[in-house]
Amino acid sequence: MRVALVVYGPLDDRSGGYRYDTELVGGLRAAGDDVTVVSLPERPYRKRLRDNLTAVRRLRDLDADVVLQDELCHPSLVGPNALLDDDVPVVSVVHHLSSLEPLRAWRRHARRAVERRYLRSADAFVFNSETTKRTVAAVTDPEPSVVASPAGDRFSSFGAPLGDDEIRARAVDGPLRVVTVCNLEPRKNVDGLLRGLARVRGDWELTVVGAAVDADYADSLSELAVDRDIDDRVTFAGRLSDADLAATLRKSHLFALPSHYEGFGIAAVEAMGFGLPALVSSAGGAGELVAHRENGFLVDPTDSAELTDVVAPLCRNRRRLQSLSLAARDRFLAHPTWDETAATIRSFLLGIVADADAASHPNRD
Structure with missing residues (x-):
């Protein structure tokens, strides 16, 4: 099968959707498929709208059986999809809708119009969660589709998943060590995390791992830590290598990322492999992974007091932390692997290609 994947910028090991796309490409290639990555300019939203002409030229030259498009690229693909060969199906890989992000009302309405038009131009969909599928269903028919969770x-x-003995021993060791892993941008709500932790009277430490994709926001987080007098307990580690990130997760007690919206949450799955209960947002698809008060917590991202109420008891009750940690690890063990996720998507794509071929050659035996 000849597959083209359209993304913004290079396909690298950034977190979130880029990790999903990278693992998918690796799985398709391992299965013997020929995958071409089409990289469009990674620019601010309004400038992306100007790249439709560039995208038309790039996509028309493709020799592919199916074109996968990261939905993130929708501003640059609104026009081109209508001009592509009808024999080549377009499959949109949807991580979360841009129009669901916290934006000013006029900007959200404008993006929703662009995004709706793009989604209606796709022939099929790959969703990272049932929640994401429902958000698209509110805009257009989400079928045919497949739901394939991130792994x-x-x-x-690097030692994941952790064993019972290591998890139990770690649970009683030192202050409550909280870690968050994300690109530093407003949607991730690290400021809400800091505000919630600042009210916790127990002994805790926070490590913030991630690239400062929004420099102003990253600076505001450092200022907030100083203002709340918690800067001595917060470490901004920046982006880490896999080995260093694994070491950080291994020594931590709790993963926390109360994003304003998250389609699913790859970082939370990874953390659960190290036996970290996941404190995540109730807005989005995290509820498909986290069972509240069983292997983690679902909190309102707009109410930092909920976060305080979760973390404070864990500083004192390490037996409770131990139970949650073991349950988080067990949830990880029950979750699909990247190989299984890629195989699920590949099977779906083969069916889409076969249907397109049959429609193009109705009289073929």
Whole structure:
């Protein structure tokens, strides 16, 4: 099968959707498929709208049986999809809708119009969660589609999943060590995390791992830590190598990322492999992974007091932390691997290609 994947910028090991796309490409290539990555300019949203002409030229030259498009690229693909060969199906890989992000009302309405038009130009969909599928269903027919959850097993060579003894011993060791892993941008709500932790009277430490994709926001987080007098307990580690990130997760007690919206949450799955209960947002698809008060917590991202109420008891009750940690690890073990996720998507794509071929050659035996 000849596959083209359209993304913004290079396909690298950034978190979130880029990790999903990278693992998918690796799985398709391992299965013998020929995958071409089409990289469009990575620019601010309004400038992306100007790249439709560039995208038309790039996509028309493709020799592919199916074109996968990361939905993130929708501003640059609104026009080109209508001009592509009808024999080549377009499959949109949807991580989350841009129009669901916290934006000013006029900007959200404008993006929703662009995004709706793009989604209606796709022939089929790959969704990272049932929640994401429902958000698209509110805009257009989400079928044909497949739901393939992100996996978290890339740290298997670094000791994940952790064993029972290590998890139990760690639970009673030192202050409550909280970690968050994300690109530093407003949607991730690290400021809400800091505000919630600032009210916790117990002994805790926070490590913030991630690239400062929004420099102003990253600076505001450092200022907030100083203002709340918690800067001595917060470490901004920046982006880490896989080995260093695995070491950080291994020594931590709790993963926390109360994003304003998350389609699913790859970082949370990865953290659960190290036996970290996941404190995540109730807005989005995390509820498909996290069972509240069983292997983690679902909190309102707009109410930092909920976060405080979760973390404070864990600082004192390490037996409770131990139970949650073991349950988080067990949830990770029950979750699909990246190989299984890629195989699920590949089977779906083969069916889409076969249907397109049959429609183009109705009289073929």
